[in-house]
Amino acid sequence: MAKDKTNYVCNECGGTSPKWLGKCPSCGAWNTLIESVAESSAPTKNRFASLAKTAEVTVLANIEASDVERTPTGHDELDRVLGGGIVEGGVVLIGGDPGIGKSTLLLQALDSLQRSGQKTLYVTGEESGAQVALRSRRLGLEGSQVSVLAEIQLEKILATLDTTHPTVAVIDSIQTVYSDQLTSAPGSVAQVRECAAHLTRAAKASGTAIVLVGHVTKEGALAGPRVLEHMVDTVLYFEGDTHSSFRLIRAIKNRFGAVNEIGVFAMTEKGLKGVSNPSAIFLSQHSEPVPGSCVMVTLEGTRPMLVEIQALVDSGGPSPRRLSVGLDRDRLAMLLAVLHRHAGVACMDQDVFVNAVGGVRISEPAADLAVMLAITSSLRGKALPKGFIAFGEVGLAGEVRPAPRGQERLKEAAKLGFSVAVVPKANAPKKNDKAFEGLTIHGVDRIEDAMELARSLA
Template identity: 55%
Template sequence: MAKDISYSCTDCGAVTSKWSGRCESCGAWNTIEEDQPLSSGPKSKSLGKHRGKPIELTDLATEQKDPPRTLAGVSELDRVLGGGLVKASALLVGGDPGIGKSTLLLQAAARFARNGLKVVYISGEESSAQVQMRARRLGLTESPVQLAAATNLRNILTTLEAEKPDLAIIDSIQTMWADNVDSAPGSVSQVRASAHELTTFAKSQGISVVMVGHVTKEGALAGPRVVEHMVDTVLYFEGERGHQFRLLRAVKNRFGPADEIGVFEMTGKGLAEVKNPSALFLSDRGDPAPGSVVFAGIEGNRPMLCEIQALVAPSPHSQPRRSVVGWDGARLAMILAVLESRCGLAFAGLDVYLNVAGGLRISEPGADLAIAAALVSAREESALPKEAVVFGEISLSGALRPVAQTENRLKEAEKLGFTSAISSQSQKKRAASGLELREMADLATFIKEVFGAQ
């Protein structure tokens, strides 16, 4: 009988039954590789004939204690982890090259080691001397962190089993090499096998394992998507190289809320946590200008204010440009279509540029009204009051839909000195606030009352 062979793309993880020079899913060239089996199982097609050990079953009412946690002492990191590091958990941290993943994890390792954990840091990309040089620059040489440079997974697991640390950091999973898999390091088979072995080891030995993962040019974690399903927590370290701000975002967390973020600032001595990110993102904001709007948003459970900037200018080209930084370009196209069809504001023949100041990335639909306000403000050359914040979701009919956690948004705005807010209508009663709140039913009413445009 012919052997079943499958192939996977090393960039996006798409699986196909035959080899080709170009991946049909992501369009990358020369990324299709043959998948190697992790082990040779029984030749029978069915496992029913092979009796195994019975497993223990419990009911939903079984009382078990919550898994123990250890605080790092860095409030932004502990927030993203959901209240600290969970014992015997597997974490995956991804981010662009040079964004500061190794710096963050080395600082976190030093903090955990000072708090009593036995920490082992294994680097597959740098030598021990390079990591020690970074530790000297960060002032971490006195921290009791054990260091090694290795890529052989069998040797690493043997060392960890003998040392029995509380936390092991693997930098990175793409450099690990399992000698039982016949493929090169970084391939789909190697990444999958290494992640599976490390995750299983973490659960069986009671050791927390943090794995660093590379990302593709689209920003997704490289390798098979199954790796993200294996681990307990997936964190993304985001930021623009031209800005000093860095965001640690939880996109998956079995022990805490997802979409929680921690804000850091890159300094000469490493990453410093930012206690009040709203004040930092708005610190360089000057006098009110057309196209500038302050959005009161929510990231995870944290209210966060940021500035949205828009520029509308006549286009010299037949196809006007639509350039977006920090927001979804498809949603910008939707907002422009609603403004044209429901409000009568034409953007044909106009270039549109949109930017979220500070390098922040926004994904929540509650930013729709702030985006529309910035676009209309830039088009009409009319600035909003400097003390006003805007938030609300826009539907395709032009109606404004309510958003969640309105009270928290207003409290954060009031704390930073804002005196008025413009939002969509809500049926919930709100507590008295020091802000002047103006609720709008639809986008056309908002534009007429705020800008006076028809």
Template identity: 55%
Template sequence: MSRAPAFVCAECGAAHRKWAGRCDACGAWNSLAEDQGLSTAGPPGKSLGAAKGRPAALVPLAGDDAPPPRRPTGKAEFDRVLGGGLVEGSAVLVGGDPGIGKSTLLLQAAAGLAAAGAPVIYVSGEEATAQIRMRARRLGLDAAPVRLCAETNLRDILTMLDAERPALAVIDSIQTMWADSVDSAPGSVSQVRAAAHEITNFVKRRGGAAIMVGHVTKEGQIAGPRVVEHMVDTVLYFEGERGHQFRILRAVKNRFGPVDEIGVFEMTGAGLAEVPNPSALFLGEGGRRAAGAAVFAGVEGSRPLLCEIQALVATSTLGTPRRAVVGWDSGRLAMILAVLEARAGVSFAGLDIYLNIAGGLRVSEPAADLAVACALLSALHDAPLPQDAVIFGEIALSGAVRPVSQIEARLKEAEKLGFAAAWTPPSAALSGAGPGVRATPVEDLREFVLQVFGADHAG
């Protein structure tokens, strides 16, 4: 029976008999791509065959297995995001915008691992070996015992890796790999899925670890079917703005470590330098802060992180005032503005609002609500906030300030950087002896506006 091409959704991996503008499984638009590796000729619901296989082995849930051994790369921030180093037999997928520094980061990590005596192979499907050597010389890594390979044929690469047995293989990038068993062009949905599947299975069988570089789409997601992210053990995103020298490596999936852990790097002429104290970096230089600036004590993964939230309020000349947000959720800003007007009597009607997280950081936790509200109020009334205070807390639609997690860790980080006061949500964790920061619990947003900005600023 002939094999008819199928169409696969790049978002959820669902197969379709014919092309459609919208995936019936996940609802994504324009996500179907032809996949010659699948056949839709057979009738639906047909079983895999009448022959029986061997019974799968069963083991008890209880056991005394030791934790998987880890191999540090020598890049402390990179190892932190991985959970302590590379795990034997693990597959890691690293995504990021073009030119953000993915290849630079992985070359530095590979050189650090090789310098410790582990065999490392760097496979590039995008650059010639001469180009990689030029980058290594610029980074001062040309003496590192890393072996290079410029190849895109997946069968040849796996044969070479099987013979060499490296502790780490870097594949740059997965979109350039070509599996001759799949009848489609490199970079297609079926090729990316097949290449990721083969590489992941190889490291599971033969040992070692593999790091695969993945391109990202304009939406910021790793290109190719989402099933690739399910295949691998760890998914990392390398984030940053072109206009900033700071880069953030963020774990969004990790079977061997914490999720949402971050590592902070600074792009320099000698490559990516680790930033051991990112709070000081994102707060910028010391000195008096202007009106509209609030210091937020956040948590990224297991790391407390202080950053500055900046707000600017100006009279609008447009019928619909502008709301520009960088580094935060614009929908949550609209909610905070509505709560301020409905519960605290503070209106921003007819005003343009600009909100920015300093340093290129992106904040996603709801604990930033109170700091954003303070920055907006400070900018509206041109009243600077106390210079030695940090702020955090989630705001409910009722105007109440809700508790957040890891309050003590946030306060300890603030104390380490010289802050003496904090506006926090009410919590039992604040009772008793704590860190050397004077914490003021905030229970209601309206009462807080009256207390800090005076009766004239609350309706």
């Protein structure tokens, strides 16, 4: 038999090359070319006919549009990340590490939708129907009427969607689906791209909401071409340590809601349960304040959340280490320089370790003030007072800049019983507000003022 001709396809842009190159000639990305079977040069009749719909040019003001209707999934945390629920004809891509709970959550959501009267379909390409049924029994979903199809051929899946017309369909996973139109193996760049395109078009044409489960690479990114994320309406990432009982779902892209929303779940014997008060997870249960600990209020989408920042400063060698978990390492180096220059706190010969408790990742600069106070507390060996919180961005000139939606952050802290807050002066309330009762708020303009205030309170 003649050997199949191969070419190399870019994992980022989908460009092709007849030989392997370190750098993609189309987009310039490095180490993204993957070997795949070259497609036949013979034209395939009407291969893209279902994707190319004719349309007329219309003036934007003349197009009728209304707010999209959402179908709640029965899981408040999942609905929060989706923007309120499943949208008719929407396509959701959810990725995460193996064993993190993607299939478990989606099976629970489909069961809740089915019990509320919605027609659902679970297409599994990685498990048999018996294995899915076994998991449903383990999750306590007795008597579940969710329809299950064990199939990986795209054409058969599309035919089933066309005949059953489900409200919500889950494809688990997109990397196992293949089309007869292509000769490459399931999971290849061409197969993933074409199968996702056909399923997306089917969702838009029929109104069925489709959820695609995607594998992730060892770097944590979704496997397959990057165009996969551009095709869909919503991209969700499942995060969390498989050894921990808590899981986070983060919205990276959402055409029907806010991005950077997170949902918090706890893994139990009966599946994933939503956590309504996630601040309790990210706060350590210290009976007394300890040095190197400072609580801040971060915003994840629309949700204010209290997170404990811990710092450990220890004597280092000739090359002191700077290590951060959950925070940007480069920003930590910058904050240490500001701390030295403007507050007179020198750590150039010390190892500095900073951690956001609970495995949460903080990307906003409002954590700057809390990180610097935690580092100073650890260096001096003196704990900050009980019930102390801080937030605010710190500039290179030593100024403390306001954080967005500061009033909501303070209300969340007051609600949870905190008593002392050090915040940017611009975020301090101008008048007495009953929402801040029991919370003494100190506004500061400069980092040296914040350090002096922390010393006086300790």
